[in-house]
Amino acid sequence: MTRKQKRLTLIFSALGLLGAAVGIVLFALRDNVVFFYGPTEMTEKQVGPGQRLRIGGLVKPGTLVHLEGKRITFSVTDGRNEVPVSYTGLLPDLFKEGQGVVAEGALDKAHVFRADSVLAKHDERYMPREVADALKKQGVWQEEGGKAGSGANK
Amino acid sequence: MIDEVGHYALVLALALAVMQMILPFWGARARDARLMALARPAALAQFAFVALSYAALTYAHVVSDFSLANVVENSHSTKPLIYKISGVWGNHEGSMMLWALILTLSGAAMAAFSRAIPPRLLADALSVQGCLGVAFLLFILLTSNPFARLSPAPMEGNDLNPILQDPGLAIHPPLLYLGYVGFSIVFSLAAGALIGGRIDAAFARFIRPWTLAAWCFLTLGIAMGSYWAYYTLGWGGFWFWDPVENASLLPWLSGTALLHCAAVMEKRDALKIWTIFLAILTFSLSLLGTFLVRSGVLTSVHSFASDPQRGLFILGILVLFIGGSLFLFMLRAPTLSQGGLFAPISREGALVVNNLLLTASCAAVFVGTLYPLALEAWNGDKISVGAPFFNLTFGPLFAPLALLMPIGQNLAWKRGDLLAALQRLWFAAACGLAAMLAFYAAQGAPVTAYVGAGVAIYLIVGAFVEIFNRIFPAGLRASKNVASRASGLPLSAWGTAIAHAGLGVTLLGLAASGWGAEKIVSMKTGEAYDVGPYQLSVVAMTAAPGPNYREAIAHMSVSRNGAVVAMIEPSKRFFTTRRMGVSQAGIVTLNFGQIYVSIAEQNDNGAVDARLYWKPLVSLIWLGALAMAFGGGLSLADRRLRVGVARRAARISGASAPAAG
């Protein structure tokens, strides 16, 4: 092969590979992306059963119920709307009523959100970004540590 | 006074960085040897002052000096000593201090150990390093000052986030930063070479040891971080495709490409433009990772800061350095001369394919990490790109790499013989196939598990084929001079083989995860629960006080076929200051596999909810990474001694030439 041919072989194989990579990425992006909604957005967007998504908000106080066999149900609220969630498994360490939570799963026929994973916020100050945004949008965002004593201590 | 001395030392380091940026650069333009030589003392002094400052901050943490806001926010007087020390970098300000410390350490190392680098290149490179120092020290002093004071000082601090109070945190960030920031040396050298305009094979020689060192640290850092997440987060997962993890994977992928590409440039004077580009890209990805983690753009476990001012500042640094270096690159790249030629099927060709695959998988991870951010900025839609995306994109791009790796190792430089290379690999391929069948017979489905395990065995065996052929050039029967040939092999050959085999070991661990078992049960004392081939039962529940927490411990026995093989003690800790509970997983390693248990609080009826996992061969994932880093270290040891070794080899060859002729 001449110098030029070698170069062309190299360039075309490189382009071919990059093309394949781009194709795979685009294909994967189309099918493997999960949307994030707050409870209000879920109502607005009329999400149908079976579509995978993440929801976030606060665990509505008084709605956490432990059922048989580690099944639990609770409601996620953003102050306006709420979504009932059911989940089977162990809750994360920081899962508490009134605290921020993100759940991933899909709605079932009865409009109950079946979560297959539940994430809670990771420390006292941290609220999942999506949750904070969703709550801000609904105007119910409050600064954490509402007690001024601890607030002033920071 | 120590606080303020530390603060002042940091400011002085900034002043020195300014001088380091200006004087050597000017010297290189004016061809003034004395000014160029100033880069060295400036870099060393800058490191000394940052180290002094860092020591002062550590001291303040150790003695719980609550007149520093940083100590108040992240420490507590009852915290154990080791976490007082590691807590220094367990927060935004402190971790930036660690970053600056390692940045200046890199500059100092370059100044101290690069006698071989031409003075002009060294002057320009250290000037660029000084520029990085100025940017990051300014960032610390103006937006994230760890020496901000409180007056009057509170009597007690808020404590460090309990998740971060762990030995893993003590090691993970320094290793990771040594990797991240270690690439700054390579970046500075590349930028310096672009400024000076002289780029030849010798340049690759200068950057290889630094690339290798940074790569080893990054490998260890990523492995350590993954193991830390594995045992602290209590989910049994070791890689979450979390943006922060991806941020460390990106420079690793492009750094791995750089490592191989620099080898081609050194040996064959080819792929020069590509090497320079990867050198810039790798550190740019490190900077991007810093931006993602430190600006609060993503909020996840690792993000302790979210302040738009900081974000904008780092974004500015990012744009300045990436934009500046790419601009230089654009300016100079067309002037670079063509290097050595090679046929598509050759060692070089194989390394080009390796580079393409690595950068393509790097790009896929990049897209998956940044796409959600871009989309949200674009139209406000919030999405998450999770494991399915990465498995689908990263997997197919990385898999051919594994298959081609041993083949490439067995191709000759310049023009290779594919058939011969494949012939040499028949044994490795046979081993792989046999292993695949054996695993299928023993463990069965899923497909990914036994196919992956077979490929892994092929990789491990294949990694050593080249060495085998060099020791036994005429096959096993002609085993003359074996010892001398083995000892005559350069360390770097062993290093390469071990590092490549390490990747196979990691792959084996990953593949075996398909055979794992997982269940969530409510465990009653005395009853046995199956997980994988083992039975677990709770022997007793006890409570114990810790230094700054209370702990409830479940003592469990692990038995197989009726015989107790191990005890396991998962627990739940409650940290009083932050009023937060943390699960401590119980882990026991059995034949490279692990039993992993994490528990929730005890129920009213005395049972305890637990997640039980059996993870066969899981420890190989991290052992493989250790092997990779060890292989890198071995090559590094060789490289440092290279000059002496080469001289000895020359003497031997000179002495034996007449005899042979």
Added chain:
Amino acid sequence: MIWFVLALLTGVAVLSLLWPLSRPAPQPRQDAADVAFYRAQIAEIDAELLRGAIDKEQAEAAKALAARRLLAAAPEENVVVVESTRTKRIAAVLAIVVIPAVALGLYGRIGRPDLPDLPRDARRATEAGMDIGAAVAKIEAHLAGHPEDGRAYELVAPVYLRMGRFDDAVSARERAIALLGDTPERRVRYAEALAFAADGVVTPEAEEQIRRALEIDPKYLEARYFLGLAAAQREDVEAARKIWSDMISELPADSPAAKAIAEKLALLDSPGQRGPMAPGAESPGGVSAPSAAAAAAVAAQPRDEQQKTIRAMVERLAQRLAAQGGGAEEWMRLIRAYKVLNEPDKAQTALADAQTALKGDAASQAKLGLLAQELGLKQ
């Protein structure tokens, strides 16, 4: 002393550049590195030839190539390494001027050389104040082993209150009652903790505790005070007035408790005037408990270290916000802090300032509005 050390450090930094400047310049050959590199490469080729990896012909070709490259790489520029006294002088002046100027200029703006170090052990030795954190930790450790020790709960509860750990205080008070038995005193303390936890509002839950205290001892003063407070918070002015008037009539006229209650009574009569009221007073809408409880309590809480610290921090926050402005969260924190420190007029002023500062930011305004409502501030 500190300035001496800082000057010394500056001197070291400047000298680290001046000293190498003063020495003769190193004279490395520009091409030394290249020669070494290609020599090593040729040696490697020899080694490969020796090993039999390449044949003699290939080795010769490779060596020739390396030699050609060495020639190509050898730079002509290396001859011109100048060394001028002028640049040396300029560099020296730059080092002497720029380093101290940058260092002192920046440090002067952000440093606090006036503040001493305050390592905790040294502070404990010099300051008489008891170390609350350690004491609490000790009691907590004790309680982990002896969860039936009600006295310990009683001991630690007021400390929790002062540390701002209200929920812990509530549960400690609850445990104390369960373990030590019911007394009006314990019920009132429990109610007090509940009120703290609810930002000073006497919640129905707290009121229930007060009533149970009064069931045991109908004359118990503190319980009656809280009952009045609860009524006042409900805007039930008549009920509050009756309760408090009765109390005053039973107390000696010049006792501090009577005076404090009289002050409260006076406030009930002028509900409209909330702005320029004397410190220590509060509006009926949202009463903050700390000093209200303290005023009624026979022994007022001493203003300890903790309290002072909080005040100082709040003042600093206020100054910073006034000087540099800040986000809605910070303003809200300040307003809340004033409310709890029982300085409603300052809280009111801060609210007004915040509304001015954040003008145009609708979301922040809404949040401020909500907060004002919650705290009973005038908007």
